[in-house]
Amino acid sequence: MDERSSEIALIHKAQALNLKKEHRRQSFWVALMWLFGLITVSILILVVGYVLLKGGTAINWEFLTTPPKGGLSGEGGISTTIGTTFYLVGLTLLIATPLGVGAAMFLIEYAGEQSLGSKFLRSMISIANFAVETLAGIPSIIYGLFGYALFVSTLKFGFSLLSAALAGACLVLPTIIRTTEEALLAVPDDYRRGSLALGATKWQTLYRVVLPASTPGIITGIILSVGRVISETAIFYVTLGGSYRMPTSIMDSGRTLALHLYYLAMDTRAFDKAMGTGAVLVVMIILINLLIDFVSRKLTAGVRRVR
């Protein structure tokens, strides 16, 4: 009897030891995971902080409002590159938004329809979905090569805003399609049934009921795309030409902020000005992230109200 209880005590002791060991192991790994989270945030603070602090000293009113002087010294400001950036963003989204929203509406709203029973249409839809996924994974330099071969050379648009915007539109198309699809899926089916029951046609239902209800989601997609175009460099490096002057038509060459940063750093080694340009870019990206956060919070608030 005694022997047995001492055995049990031994087992208990071993178990307690084991548990202790496991807990010690757990504390170690959990601490390590905290460290990884901390490292990630520190990387962000390091990069953003450095660019903002270092670049901030180069930024003043004159830097923002005078055009670059060109030449090898990197003299001058960035006013025309800011202008070109907005010009290009506008043009790209003008092309991509209707196409993307239209495609998403078809893929979500019409794909399940009875009249689409035909095998051809159904296989088209699954191929289209596959194509959107493929587009999302294609690296930007490939879009650049494509834009260079088709728009710059074959169609003879030259190095221009038009060529760049068309190639850029291909880049952001999957983003707009996917976010719009999600927004459409979030609209309750009762809305559609209610509208159809009132005698509206499918298009009237989509246009007057479904689209307004999914606007915040679609806007999120558009803002995301704005961010993509602002940060994109590789496509525009091979399609936009790089003139530092303000473009006056869509057939003119130009230079976005990101592209200007690249030229400053690589061709003229004007690192101070490049940092200043980088700081402006980072501020824009932070603002865009805040805006997306704001809109998507509106979106979830809206959904809650509906429920």
Next chain:
Amino acid sequence: MSGRMIADKVVKYILFASAIISIIIVLAIGFFIFRESIDAWTEIGVSEMLFKTVWRPGIDQYGILAMIAGSLSVTFGAILLGVPLALGCAIFLAEIAPEGVQAVVRPAVQLLAGIPSVVYGLFGMVILVPLIRNIDVPGNSGYGLLAASIVLAVMILPTIASIAEDAIRAVPENYRHGSLALGATKWQTITRVILPAGKSGIIAGVILGVGRALGETMAMIMVIGNSAIMPRPLSSNPLTFFLSQARTLTGNIAVEINYATGIHESALFATGVVLFGLIIVVNASARWIIRSQKYVEKAN
């Protein structure tokens, strides 16, 4: 048929047309890039291009093996540095961090994803390259695989971390409860139950990260040195491999396309075909893994 009924039909076909656009774009990209590269494949020869390491357009040498090696080496370096950090970050966000901390770390990861690649490149040029230049090895310029791998690791971190976090969160709550109820510690639950259950999503995230790494262009041009040579150790120490300069497939295209003509231009498009092929294989395998996992989940 009334007017609005006709409008309804017309709109349907317009929307159908815009849905087809993505298919057309994918086909057009494949078509144009391949068409422009045909001259290079036929005149230079496929094996000549893919297996020769000398790229010197001036004397008509167009081997892209050095660039393939450069792209793969820098991707390998980025995976080595970035994956542990990204997975740690994903586990931290999904299982460990309290809400308040998540609310700081998650936007930080998102912001990392949004920062333009030229800004990372510039940071690399101004901070990393001078630091690496201090390593005392003959021929070390600071520019090279190490700087590029570090920059790239940071750039793929958000992709991998956010996909892996989603995969971990998708593991049913029952699994956690079951494991904890059996007396496992939280950490045992994470490593023995949750990570294996979310394995395929995590692997898919890593593969998509590889895809991003292979496709990154501007930041690589800025820090990798762009010498079109096979990367090799600078001294007898094999680790100095990472101090070697290199050039990526993407960089090869971007650096030279604006002034290339004739067969040289065609060879750059051929570089694009190789890159395109690599990316398609990488992304398709990620998709396949995600699909098969969904299939298994449905079966269960």
